[in-house]
Amino acid sequence: xxTTTVARGKAAAGSTKAKRKAPFPVEFYRSALGKKYVMAITxxxxxxxxxxxxxxNLKMYLGAEDFNHYGEFLRELIVPILPRTVALxxxxxxLIGAFGLHIHSAYSLTRMNHAARTVKYxxxxxxxxxxxxxxxxxxxxxIFGLFLIWHLFDLSWTGTGATYVRGExxxxxxxxxxxxxxxxxxxxxxxxxxxxxxxGAWSLFQSMGWNNPRFNAMRRNFAAGFAxxxxxxNVSFPIAVLAGIVGN
Numbered sequence: 001x002x003t004t005t006v007a008r009g010k011a012a013a014g015s016t017k018a019k020r021k022a023p024f025p026v027e028f029y030r031s032a033l034g035k036k037y038v039m040a041i042t043x044x045x046x047x048x049x050x051x052x053x054x055x056x057n058l059k060m061y062l063g064a065e066d067f068n069h070y071g072e073f074l075r076e077l078i079v080p081i082l083p084r085t086v087a088l089x090x091x092x093x094x095l096i097g098a099f100g101l102h103i104h105s106a107y108s109l110t111r112m113n114h115a116a117r118t119v120k121y122x123x124x125x126x127x128x129x130x131x132x133x134x135x136x137x138x139x140x141x142x143i144f145g146l147f148l149i150w151h152l153f154d155l156s157w158t159g160t161g162a163t164y165v166r167g168e169x170x171x172x173x174x175x176x177x178x179x180x181x182x183x184x185x186x187x188x189x190x191x192x193x194x195x196x197x198x199x200g201a202w203s204l205f206q207s208m209g210w211n212n213p214r215f216n217a218m219r220r221n222f223a224a225g226f227a228x229x230x231x232x233x234n235v236s237f238p239i240a241v242l243a244g245i246v247g248n
Contacts, residue, residue, distance in 0.1 A: 032112055035105040040207035042102040043200050047226070049095055050193070054233040060246050064170035071169035099145075106141070133199035140196040147189035154182070173237070174247035183238035194231035198223050 021027060028034035056074075059067045077087035133140075154176055155169075164172055177183050201223035205211050211219075240246045 029105075032109060035109050035112075036207040038101055039105040039109065040204040042098040042105070043204050045098045046095070046102060047197065047201065050197070050230055051226075054230055057237060058233065060170065060173065060237060060240070067170040067173075068168060071167070103141070103145070106137075110138070131199075133195050134203070136195060137199055140192040143192040144189050144196060147185065147192075150185075151189075174241055177238040177241040178247065180242070183242055186238045187235050190231055190234040193234075194227040197230060198227040201226050 022030075029038060056070055059070045074088050075085045077091075079087075082090075155164075155172055164175075177186060202219055205215075205219050237246075
């Protein structure tokens with residue numbers, strides 16, 4: 001006679017355990033909405049950094065003493081509350097974290113969008129809506145990201161061919177940008193950054209839900225103005241060095 005085995009207890013509800021939920025911030029980040037928020041917030045942080053960095057570098061036009069003093073000021077932030085350079089390194093680590101989250105959220109959203117699109121476009125995309133800046137976001141981000149790594153080695157860590165002296169920020173910038181290939185790379189990278197900033201500054205309003213059509217003209221003007229300020233300010237440095245306006 002056949003026998004029947006009866007499952008008892010929790011096993012009766014199923015042999016597979018329910019997946020335990022991660023903490024809310026993790027679960028939220030796993031969603032498309034969460035990734036959009038993270039990309040927008042980290043984008044705002046990075047926009048604030050590039051603006052502050054550009055404004056600080058304008059001290060080059062005041063001469064070596066003022067620019068080197070500015071560099072020393074950054075290393076002495078909130079001393080003696082924290083030891084020398086600690087606050088600067090905390091800011092750097094925060095920026096690295098924001099940069100990493102920005103890249104990961106952008107990459108993840110792209111993967112999610114591709115997975116959701118089961119049918120490829122049957123005709124050419126509407127490139128009036130998807131303008132040049134939006135279509136090239138990936139590549140402008142990659143170009144500037146690679147330049148940033150090189151730039152850090154060139155002017156902050158070890159030097160990449162020019163005479164590098166720790167603490168002599170003005171002289172280091174002058175020696176670096178006096179090389180025509182480096183000046184050209186600096187200009188190209190900042191043009192890519194400007195394109196990236198234009199679309200990023202425009203789209204972050206939509207990502208944060210601040211996209212009332214009545215303010216579209218204001219959003220576009222802000223995005224264009226912010227990108228232009230950054231590009232003009234940054235590109236002026238290699239031009240000024242090559243032209244002999246600043247430097248030894």
